[in-house]
Amino acid sequence: MENKSQTFGNFGERQEAECKDWGYYAHLSIYKFASQFGIKKDFLEIGCGTGYGANYLADLGVKSYTAIDKDPLVIEALSEKYKNISFESIDLDLYPLPFDKQSFDLIFSSNVFEHIASIDPVLTQCNHLLRENGMAVIAVPPIITSGMLVENAKNFFHINNIPPWAWVKKLKRYFKTVEYYRHWVKPDCVNQDDSINMIEPKLEHFIFDHDIEYLPSTITSVFVCKSPLINIASSKGDEAPLQSGMLIKFLRKQDKTNLLL
Numbered sequence: 001m002e003n004k005s006q007t008f009g010n011f012g013e014r015q016e017a018e019c020k021d022w023g024y025y026a027h028l029s030i031y032k033f034a035s036q037f038g039i040k041k042d043f044l045e046i047g048c049g050t051g052y053g054a055n056y057l058a059d060l061g062v063k064s065y066t067a068i069d070k071d072p073l074v075i076e077a078l079s080e081k082y083k084n085i086s087f088e089s090i091d092l093d094l095y096p097l098p099f100d101k102q103s104f105d106l107i108f109s110s111n112v113f114e115h116i117a118s119i120d121p122v123l124t125q126c127n128h129l130l131r132e133n134g135m136a137v138i139a140v141p142p143i144i145t146s147g148m149l150v151e152n153a154k155n156f157f158h159i160n161n162i163p164p165w166a167w168v169k170k171l172k173r174y175f176k177t178v179e180y181y182r183h184w185v186k187p188d189c190v191n192q193d194d195s196i197n198m199i200e201p202k203l204e205h206f207i208f209d210h211d212i213e214y215l216p217s218t219i220t221s222v223f224v225c226k227s228p229l230i231n232i233a234s235s236k237g238d239e240a241p242l243q244s245g246m247l248i249k250f251l252r253k254q255d256k257t258n259l260l261l
Helices: 022-035 052-059 072-081 119-129 146-153 164-171 236-254
Strands: 042-046 064-069 086-089 104-110 130-140 175-185 206-210 220-228
Touching: 022 052, 022 104, 022 130, 022 175, 022 206, 022 220, 042 052, 042 119, 052 064, 064 072, 072 086, 104 119, 119 130, 119 164, 119 220, 130 164, 130 175, 164 175, 164 220
Parallel strands: 042 064, 042 104, 064 086, 104 130
Antiparallel strands: 130 220, 175 206, 175 220
């Protein structure tokens, strides 16, 4: 029998559930942060990776949990592993989200939007999929200094490298309110040079500061978006992933290893 865990190839872009290092807990802490905004609701996760974060939220007692990711082999393995979650394989650069309008109360995405070629069409769809009082929690890498921009630009998986203040302006096109949170660690986990001391990491070591300036000492930029602006986009916005998909398909044909896109 094939070992499905072998299909989780990620070239360093997916946090593995079996590797409980500080990255594992940092990633999981974003799911814990999202849980405070309501559990008994219909959740949609965009980019579930190896699924352990989705399982953490689903086990807290959500009404329903739907998770999507690009790799069909990964989705097949996750569907067998986590029976309490509905998994779908969707490439957002090629296809729209196949769900009815106003189907979800909360859309969650952690470290995924930097991988998406066409951000605005996806945000338009999220806007339409959320109910009137719905919300989105979106986490992306912090691009706060020129050094951070350079380092992220070296990662050819990161198509979008947008600073948090630009993210706030963009997200306010789709939501009435957008709140920024700085993902960091407790003071006793910080060395004198502002680096993180995580020899024995735990979930409770991570914090989320609100109403704070944009600091380089940030693990993740997190945005809590409330009250979707339902009627902001025309129907053409929903078709944009299919239009941009023609270019993506062409580039993938040129890139035989399928590493770039």
